[in-house]
Amino acid sequence: MTFKMAWALAAEHVDEWTGDDVIRAATVLSERVEAAVSESGMAADAQEHFLKTFLAPVQDGVLAAGKAAVEAGRDWSRAAGPLLVVLAPAA
Template sequence: MTFKMTWALVAEHADEWTGDDFSQAAAVLERKVGAAVTASGMTPEAQEHWRATFLAPVRDLIPAAGKSAVEAGRDWTKAAGPLLVSLAPAA
């Protein structure tokens, strides 16, 4: 099942990805948001905190809760701090 993932970093960046592999979606989110965090100018400690506090909890739910919702034909949205991620079945 093909789905679309969109995400936004408040006041920073928004992007999207379309595919059919929920683990790959989580990896894409990790890579793309991770790159934005790395380029942010935060200290390495702040970057690690950001990744653990905001990115990891959302990323880790994509292959489970996100997949379940999309396979049932529903949208799935999760926010953590300044990160908002949404999955939706592709039309």
């Protein structure tokens, strides 16, 4: 099933991706959020904290609950701190 993933980093970055592979979606999310965090000017220890505290749980959610939701034809969203991710079946 094809789905759309959109995410926002508060005051930093908004992006989206469309496809049918949840593993690829989680990888794209990780790559793009890590790039945005890296370019944000945060100190290295703050970046590490952000990735562990906010990105990792949301990425895990994409792979589990998010996948189950889109396979069932439902939307899914999860927020962690300043990161919000939404998955929705493509029309």
